[in-house]
Amino acid sequence: MQINGITFSHGKKPIFNDFSIYLPEKEITCILGNSGVGKTTLLKLIARIYQVENGTIEGNQKRVSYLFQEPRLLPWKTVFENVEYVLLNKLSKAEREERITDILEQVGLTAEKHSFPHELSGGMKQRAAIARAFVGKPDILLLDEPLQGLDVVKKMEIHELLLTLWDRYQPTVVYVTHDVAEAIAVGQQILVFHGRPVAVQCQCFVHTPLPKRNAEDEQAYLKGISEHLLLQMKLANEI
Amino acid sequence: MQINGITFSHGKKPIFNDFSIYLPEKEITCILGNSGVGKTTLLKLIARIYQVENGTIEGNQKRVSYLFQEPRLLPWKTVFENVEYVLLNKLSKAEREERITDILEQVGLTAEKHSFPHELSGGMKQRAAIARAFVGKPDILLLDEPLQGLDVVKKMEIHELLLTLWDRYQPTVVYVTHDVAEAIAVGQQILVFHGRPVAVQCQCFVHTPLPKRNAEDEQAYLKGISEHLLLQMKLANEI
Amino acid sequence: MKGSTSKNDKWVTLSAIVTLLFIWWIASLFYPPIILPSPAETAGKALSLFREGKLLGELVVTLRRVLLAFTISLMVGTVAGAMIGKTKNLYLFVKPIITIVQTIPPISWIILAIIWMGLGGGAPIFVVMIATFPIFFFNAAHGINQVSKELLEMSEIFQVKRHRQLLDVYLPSLWPFISSAISICIGISWKTIVMAELLSSNSGVGASLGLARLQLETSEVLAWTLTMVIVGVTCEQLFQMLSDKTTVGKMSKCK
């Protein structure tokens, strides 16, 4: 997916100005960058919630799933119904039921299936939102800090789940996070954003294949990338 | 602060049953535990948003600041006004102005002083909420995942800020997080919750004094704790 | 307004009504029956009207008019308000027109209404529509701006069909506004139809009430009023029950 010289500003705040990046199809691109730089804005531009003022984003006309930075659950629907909401009129009832039960099981919300969002803990809401984002078969998957609010174990589980899904449907994934380790664990391409308007501070490719990245001999290589990225992020913050 | 045999349930879900812990006054207690275990519920019980069904929480009648898991900003007020809201009728206008300008500077929101919440990025909202929680001089400071949604650099800054404030006013802090490293960096006592109803899976004391915990010779000690905690959390999750 | 047994609800409603009856009874002791008959006299009169068959006959006429007018207002007003409320300029254009229409007293409409719709019952229907439409319109127009943009964005991205969005996002968000408008309009429609029938028609409860009034039959006036009140409150209770039972009503309470 090619982002071609896009320009966008929030009111008088220029976020992107003639900004271009390439997001390889069917690969996972991670985006790092300090708070308020424009990561969420980029995702919303790709999802067409915002319209670019100039330039083009090629390939965003496909089926999109978006995990928002906030859970955005319908307060008057149960967890099950919230997930079902995005499948209605797309699948038969039986099929829906099966898929939803399955995904809720995988994010660990089976017991909360019939709870309303206000009855959930923060991490549970996040998992419900993850279930909703993962339940379809999207061509483009936009994830805005998907693992926030989850404990270490849940983080690993969701991480696994993401890689399984990616393996199965091969969507183009854009994955925004603040955690360098997380980025290295899933990203095939890692971008660090900085500045206003946004510039790419650093672009890294991680050549170790997904989904397994824990072979002993890779550790040093990955550690190197990690340190490089951390340094870049600190630099970015200072500008 | 002593929590004495409290009992509390959400509907039919028993969260605490004859649960007791001791939160040392003027110290920082970190709480770890898997998603949905009852960490937020404990904070709300201390803050008296929920009322215990049984047992007592001693010492929660003091001045409380609470950083919620969600930002909870007033949508119709600017960042400045949101922070001001909790100081109104408590301080003079000039004093308020000074304190707010100061704290916004420290969380890096000076430029967004007059922005409304819907104009902020996720991390900015979180920082606005932090500013609000830190602006008063609380006796009890309840922090629910305070560093979520922030980039590494901001995390460190807020971390510093918290320790400075703690140093200055010496509030009793209850700090909920999912990040073991974070817990070790700030906690004097660290509790890991698990199960339903909640039990304390493990209790650790970190003897290295605050605020500095990066001396070379401590590394091994801290690493030990960290590994212990991680193991405990994985165990907790399996129950 | 948290949940509770609906049995309790009924008792509360009943006790409210008993209280009112009691106040009425006390008040009636201070005035001669021609000014304020007692509840008993009024009920007696209502009973005798019922026996004559007049009560039900006229009530049905009025009921049909109100139902028609109310339904049209509800549908058109809510939909128009919701659609127009979203577009600032259109709203600014329509708003003064509706305020004007609403400000014109029925008495000034009546002659046009009679000419357009005859003496049959068109005019009362028209007047009730004019009285209730703006309420649905304004409530919906204000409500539509309270619908969460975030949930709508979410729905768009997941390509949720329009009608599902209406049902699952718009309706629950608008519901407090719509149900408020319904509560208000149930009372208003019954009141307005009486005035309108009194002014322009020779059938229906309003016409009978007008007649009774000119004949100084205060107890009959009150008997008709009582009938309207009972029907009105019943409608309101029915609506409440329905609303509490259907998903939308339950939905909008989860917030």
Place this chain on the structure above:
Amino acid sequence: MKGSTSKNDKWVTLSAIVTLLFIWWIASLFYPPIILPSPAETAGKALSLFREGKLLGELVVTLRRVLLAFTISLMVGTVAGAMIGKTKNLYLFVKPIITIVQTIPPISWIILAIIWMGLGGGAPIFVVMIATFPIFFFNAAHGINQVSKELLEMSEIFQVKRHRQLLDVYLPSLWPFISSAISICIGISWKTIVMAELLSSNSGVGASLGLARLQLETSEVLAWTLTMVIVGVTCEQLFQMLSDKTTVGKMSKCK
């Protein structure tokens, strides 16, 4: 309803009014003046009433009554609705009473109102209050349940004073409901006062309109109606301007 220049707003409102005038003018070509006088004739009549000093005189009388009734309803209705709406049982008790009061047509109130309040202007004031109070009440009662519990919890914990909570949390959340009720009630009060004055008083615009109607002075009837409409729309515009200027109005748009 996003922001825009208020100059544009005025043009839109003006064009709405011109459109209505145009429709009226076209309609008046199809009917004899006794049925529907043209805008020009009506304006002429209004002018001559103004010259006689009658227009302003009666208008002031009516204006004072409406202002009084409206203000009381707004205050009491909103406060009562907000307070009672929060307590389920109390609300269930009060709700049928208000529905009943609202369903009783003015004509059934009038005799009591005259006796209680004399022929002066008490009765119209009473009737307008009864017509508008329930609207404020129900809108506030429904609105209060939409106030975010989370923000209230937050305010409690930070020990924000009650009156600040009212101002900064309740009011902005209730505002869409209140302002909707105000929009609705501005129209309704003017309409109702005319009916009430016509039935119970011998001063004010309503009484003059009733007289004109009996004398078949259709153009005078419309002149009075026009006066009411102008005043009504002006009130509404004024309210809108005020609301847009004050913080609360701006506040509730940021959502």
Place this chain on the structure above:
Amino acid sequence: EEGEVKEKTDDGTAAQEQQGEDMAESGDDAADHGEQTFTFLAPKSAPLLPALLMEEGTVAGPALEISTWDTIEQLLAAVQGNEADFAAVPLNVAANLHAKGLPVQLIDVNTWGTIYLVSVDPEVATLEDLENEEIYVSHQSGPPDILFQHFLDQDGLTDKVTVHYSTPAEISQLLLGGKVKHAVLPEPALSAARSQLQGDFVQVIDFQAAWETLYGMDLPQAGIIVNSEFAAENPQAVEQFLQSYQEAIDLLHAEPEKAAALAEEAIGMKQPLIETALNHMKIMSVAALDAKPVIEQYFEVLFDSQPDAIGGQLPDEGFYFQE
């Protein structure tokens, strides 16, 4: 009562049409009628005119304060509150008030024959010509309706015409607007139509004349009532009032312009219209007792078809004031 008492009555036309029904007016001041001051409550119609002359002081007698009523509620509230010494009301209303147990007595009948069947169709001359036509009648179940039905019945036309009901204002407006061809309306509501329609206006039946043909007597319409206790205690006051009222009527007949001019201001009705209306109503004060047979004949007709119009019973002796 703090009602603003309106001493001017402004409208005129309307009122009697109402036969007291629709409108009413206000007040009266009740205040203490000192020795010499009487309070008088009248609809904005014929019975008011002599009173205006009395108030002016053009005739001898005690001072008079006038207030007017438009709607039945205003009348009722005033009678209940005993706010006027004398009140002019349609006869059926008077009987009704009496039947409902209010302490009122009739002292005179002063307005006669105010109802007409009119048409804008020049072909129509008699009731028979209206066969299969639509006729608009004001005051459903009130005197215009009952009397009209009575005449239809006499001519055997009851089921051969279609009757619609509405208020006098609407009917007159529709008549003038050409949407209605035939109507039964009372004066003075009718005089506006009279003066505006001029040549196109056909007066098909004068109810007064028709009544006279049937029963050989006048058709009584409105009179003055008094609080019976007040009357019992002050019979001379009633006497005094009636006498002065009679003088005022004489003056009214002698110089109608004068009363009309006063009324123009008091009821806001144009002077020529008042004079037109006066020409079609018979103003003549007859003491209640003297008019009793005439009134009873009238009430019997009302009673036969609509007992409720006079309170469900023929008034007893106590209804008629006697010294």
